[in-house]
Amino acid sequence: MDRVFKGRGSRPDVANPTRPARSLRPGVLLAGINKRLVILSSRGDFGYGPGQRIAHMNHVEGGVATAFGYIGITDVASVAIEYDEFADDRLRASIASAEADVDALAARMATSAIVEAA
Template sequence: MLRLLHIDSSARLGLSGMQVHGSHTRRLSARFIQRWQSRRPQDPIVYRDVALQPPAPVDGRWVHAAFTPPAQREPWMREVLAQSDALVDELLAADLIVIGVPMYNFGMPSTLKAWVDNIVRVGRTFGFDRGRAGDPYWPLLAGLGKRAVLLGSRGDYGYEPGERLAAINHAEAGVIDPLRYIGIDAFERIAIEYDEFRDERLDGSIAAAEAQVDALVERLVATEPAKESDVHRALCPDTE
């Protein structure tokens, strides 16, 4: 099996094309998952909607708890980190992470940023040692074969690398850079543009993005190894 983690973050709760104010990213992520399930119905999928159930933002208590060695944590620290631990466990168990990333003011939604902040965890997804020669930080998820698919939407156009607004596209980069930091280095990106124009260019962008999603599913199904992640096997040895 391959284990999927499906994350939606759009404040728009419907799907574009089905609801008047529906979300383009939810439309793309739902299409990806439906296509995947039609090809690999045996693969388990965990769904998390960070717009409907926003992760708690990082605060001073969270930082204090996260940077306290586990053996020294007080009960309140374990309680503060409980949600973060659950989010990290979902990420560790997943082979393929599918994330809807709408662009809000050139970045990701705050609820998705809260998810990112909760899964970048010292001792769980990255290591830190002040006495380590060279770089004191290192990724703990490197070499596990994890892949992320980012499905975006933008009101304007021209945000792809080399295009007119590429320098202010902080949406995908805000997700990719932290994931790369913890060791996930395989990414796929597809996005709908022209949402604010509401003309034939938007229609064309939606059609192109959906075709890219379909092609991506076919490619990944053909190339992904049909196995669980090493991390999941380590967490759940009784499944072997």
């Protein structure tokens, strides 16, 4: 345990308190490999989407996108089902809308993959 706190040169697996911490630079690890992140989520309540009544309280998509951004995946799309806790017509409509959004997203991604391959 004490080896963790002793400086051991440049070994990456051991902390070195004599060297200032380097900040993790976003996008370095997988930069340039053209990966996409698709976030599919379910929300018990409603209004968490961009510009909606409680969008500022949605930490799911932003948190996941931020984490993946640090490894270089910055092309992010998300689709969400809302009204999950209500289990009524609003939920059924949200599911139908999300399914349509996923179909549209898949079509866009397929089209862009064809264009990129050309």
